[in-house]
Amino acid sequence: MHKAIFYKEWLKIRWAVGLFLLLGLIVLVNIFLNVRYGVRFMDAHDYWYRIIIQGANYAASLKYIPLLVGLGLGVAQYFPEIVNQRIKLTFHLPIQENKVLLIQQGFGLCCLLLVYALYILIFVMGSSYFFPAEVIQMQLQTILPWFLGGLAAYSLTGLIMLEPLWIYRVLYTIIAYGFVSQYFLQAVPMAYSRVLWVFALLSLVTVIVVLFSGYRFRKGEMHHG
C-alpha cells in the first residue's frame, strides 16, 4: 500500500522535480560562470575582496530558488488533490487518514530535500574550486536560511491548499507570508549564523502542519455530506 502511495505522489510531482532540477542547474551554472568571469577577467583578489570584505554575495541569484521549489512541489502535490476534492478518495483508503497525509508529506519532503541536497552539493563543489574553506562556510551560513525558508514554504503550501474554506486560505497565506519572509531578511552575509538552529527547528516542526487542514477538510466533509 505504501509503495502505491509513493508511486501516486511521484506521478504528481515528477515533472516538477525534473523542472526544478533543471532550473537549479541553470542558476548554479550561471553563478559559477559569473564567478569564473570575476576571477579570470577582473582581478581575482579584487573579486575576493568584494566577497570577503565588502560582503557581496556571489550566490545572490539563488536566493528565491529554494522558495520556488518549495512552493512548486507543494502545489504539484496538493493541487490535483483538491480538484473535485479527490483527496476524499485517499481518505477512504484502509489507512488512518493522518498517516496517509504524513506519508504523502514525508515523500514530498524527501524529494524536496533531495533537490536541495543536489543544489547545495553542486554549490559547494563549484565554490571549493574558486574559494577556500572559510568562504564556503560563510556562504553556507548565508544560503542555508533560504533553504530552510523553502522547506517551511513547502509545508505551509500543503496547509493552505488543503484548507476547505477560502477565507481561511487567505488568512493562512497572510500568516505564512509573514513567517516565511523572516528567512529572507535583507542582511549581511552570515547574519543568521547565531540563530540558524532555531530557524532549522521551526522549519522542521512545520512539516506536520498539513494535518490541521486535513482534519478540517474531513470535518468539513462530515458537515456537508
Add this chain to the structure above:
Amino acid sequence: MVKLSRYILVLIGIMAASIAIPQIYWTIFREAPSVPNVVYSRVLDEFMMVAREDGVLVRKDEHGNIYSRDEFEAKLPLLFFRQLFATGDMPDTIKGRHMDHAELSTYSSNFTLRPVDMNTPEPVLLPLLEAQSGRVSLALPEDFFRLSDRIEFIVAETNRVDREKSDKFNEALIREGFAFPARLTGGLPTDRKNEEEGYFIKDNNGDLFHLMMIRGEPYVARIDIPAQMEIVHIECVDIATREYYAFLFSEGNEIYLLMQDGYQLQKLPADGYDPKNHRLRVREDVLHKTISIIGDDHLQVTVVDDKYEVVDTYSHQWDPLHLQADHILFGWLFPFQLNLQVPESRFVTLNIFRSPHYFWMLTNLVLVGVSVGLLKRKNRCFKKNLIDLGIVLLTGVFGFIATRVFPNRFFD
C-alpha cells in the same frame, strides 16, 4: 498529532504577528528623540550645542544663549576653520597658538563607534597590505590570510596557499611568542587610507601583537598591556597626525588609545560607557579631543587637552524613551515585540522587546473576555479551550489573532 500541528501553527502565527504588527505600529507612531550635538568652544571656554527644539534647529551655549549660524561658527573656529578662512574671519591666534590651515586640517578628525560596529560578522579572511611599497598609493595584495593554528596566505588567483610566504610569517609570529589561534583582530582592510599599519591581533593567551608586512617581510611586535586587562574590541583608525593606531576596548568598558609612540596605552575618560548601549564619538582638533558618550536618554561629554588632562565636562539628560507617548501607547497595545533585526546588531537575533509598561495586561484581559464571549455564543466547551485562553492572556493581541486564524474545533 493534529492538536500538536495546531499549536505549531498558533506559535507561527504569534511569531509572525509579534514581528509584523509592532513594525507597522512603529513606522506610524515612532517619535525619535532629538540628541543635541555638543562641541567645545575655545573662545568661550564652554560647551555649545546644536539641538532640535520643537522641530526647529537651535544653536546655543551652555547657558541657553541663542546664536545665529555665523555667530555660532565664529565661536567655534577650530571646528569651522574652513568656513572662517574662506570668509577671512579666522583669528590669527587662539590661546597663543598660531592658526595654520594645513595644521588644523591635519588635526581635525572624527571617530564614531556604534553598538552595531561591535556586533557584526567578522571577515573570514583578511588582506595584509604592503606598508612600504615605495608607491604613493596603497594596493590590495594578491592574497588573503587566515589565522587558524598557523597563519596562511591564500592566493586569490589560484585558490592555493603560498607556502613560502606563510612559513616566513608563521615563524616570525612564533618567534615573538604568538600563541595560535587568534582571538581578536583589528585592522583596516582597505586600500583607501593614508598609511598601512597592518593588524593588531590578540592571541590565544590574551597578549597583543602588531603584524605588518614591510617590503615583503613580516614585521611582528609584541605589545605590553597590563596583565589584568582583557581586550574585547580593537578599532583601528587612519588619522593624519599618526598619533595613535587604534582604540582598544577592555572588558571593564574602559577605552584606551594605542599610541604610535612606543605602543603606549593612553586611557580616555569614559566613565559609564557601555559599548552595548552607547554611541561613542571622539572629535579631535588641534587643541583638544572631545569624547561624547551618547545613550538613549543622556549624553556625557568630556574635553581633554593634548596632554589628556580633563578640561571640562558636560552632561545632559532628557526624558527616557519609555515616557514618550509612542512607548506608552505601545504599552497599552502589546505585551512584547519580537525583533529579528535590531539597530545594535547586524546579526539576526531573537530579541524580545518587552513592553515598557504594564497597561497591556488590561488589553489582554479584555481579549480573554472577548474570547470567552465567542465561545459562549457558539456553545463551545469552556474547559477544553483553557490553553487557548491562557495563550491569549499571555500574548495578548498576537495570541488572539493566532488562535482565531487557526481555530480550535477538535471537540465539537
